Amino acid sequence: KAGVTQTPRYLIKTRGQQVTLSCSPISGHRSVSWYQQTPGQGLQFLFEYFSETQRNKGNFPGRFSGRQFSNSRSEMNVSTLELGDSALYLCASLNHGQVGETQYFGPGTRLLVL
Amino acid sequence: GENVEQHPSTLSVQEGDSAVIKCTYSDSASNYFPWYKQELGKGPQLIIDIRSNVGEKKDQRIAVTLNKTAKHFSLHITETQPEDSAVYFCAASTSGTYKYIFGTGTRLKVLA
Numbered sequence: 001k002a003g004v005t006q007t008p009r010y011l012i013k014t015r016g017q018q019v020t021l022s023c024s025p026i027s028g029h030r031s032v033s034w035y036q037q038t039p040g041q042g043l044q045f046l047f048e049y050f051s052e053t054q055r056n057k058g059n060f061p062g063r064f065s066g067r068q069f070s071n072s073r074s075e076m077n078v079s080t081l082e083l084g085d086s087a088l089y090l091c092a093s094l095n096h097g098q099v100g101e102t103q104y105f106g107p108g109t110r111l112l113v114l
Numbered sequence: 115g116e117n118v119e120q121h122p123s124t125l126s127v128q129e130g131d132s133a134v135i136k137c138t139y140s141d142s143a144s145n146y147f148p149w150y151k152q153e154l155g156k157g158p159q160l161i162i163d164i165r166s167n168v169g170e171k172k173d174q175r176i177a178v179t180l181n182k183t184a185k186h187f188s189l190h191i192t193e194t195q196p197e198d199s200a201v202y203f204c205a206a207s208t209s210g211t212y213k214y215i216f217g218t219g220t221r222l223k224v225l226a
Contacts, residue, residue: 004157033213042218043158043203055212090157099146099209100165105157 002027004093004106012112018079021109023091025072029104031097032074034066037088037108046089049074050097078111086113116141118206120217127194128225135189135220137204144206147187148214149178152201161202162189194224 005024013019025032034046045058049068066076078085088108094101117140127133139147145166150158164171164178164187171178177190191198204217 031212035216043205043214043216045213045215048212050212058213092157097212099207100163102160102163103148103214105150105159107155107157 004091004104006089006091006106006109008109009107010110010112012114013081014114015081015083017081018077019081019111020075020077021089021091021111023074023076023093023106025074025091025093026104029093029095030072031094032068032072033092033094033097033103034074034076035090035092036060037090038086043090046076048097055097081113083113086111116206116215118204118215118217120204120220122220123218124221124223126223126225129194129196131194133189133191133194133198133222133224135202135204135222137187137189137206137217139185139187139206139215141206141208141215142185143208144185144215145209146207147178147180148205148207149176149189150203150205152203152219158203191222194222196224196226198222199224 007022031050033048035043037043047057052068063079068074090108092103092105119138148163151161152158175192180187202220205214207214
């Protein structure tokens with residue numbers, strides 16, 4: 001099976017712009033989670049989707065949003081970018097998102113905001 | 115709020131020695147504790163996990179222990195090898211929340 005793919009891998013934006021990141025989970029997996037990874041904060045949970053429904057979200061401002069499509073692919077959007085949004089954005093794929101299932105991470109999208 | 119503390123932040127050991135990384139969680143309802151290894155340029159990869167109804171689990175050179183009363187869990191790597199050098203993350207999750215709370219990571223260096 002192909003792994004989790006994320007596009008693009010690298011992105012440079014300027015403050016005030018918006019960005020959309022994409023994640024394709026492992027075939028057959030219906031749960032996709034997004035995390036922000038920074039050196040100071042580690043991995044912080046953004047949101048989780050299952051069958052196009054958001055089941056949980058983390059403590060991020062409303063500028064961070066996401067969605068999931070019927071084929072389980074997911075996108076996250078960050079509007080009005082700030083310097084502090086520079087980070088590695090990781091998505092993770094699970095079968096149903098139940099506790100105990102193995103969570104498979106993609107390689108991430110590295111976003112730099114100038 | 116929910117929190118997972120992880121120590122140490124960096125750890126250097128000689129090849130062949132053991133390494134121990136410790137985590138403490140705050141949510142007593144947490145019932146699943148995975149450990150991840152992240153190598154440069156890659157996403158985290160699951161290396162071992164433990165559920166709250168088990169006290170210890172071992173997989174070759176890697177073991178995890180859980181103390182529910184103290185809300186501590188630890189990763190033990192024996193006979194360390196240079197390829198064990200990476201950043202290790204602990205995490206905690208609770209049934210029905212569909213999210214994982216991660217520790218801040220430990221950078222392990224195995225010196226040849």
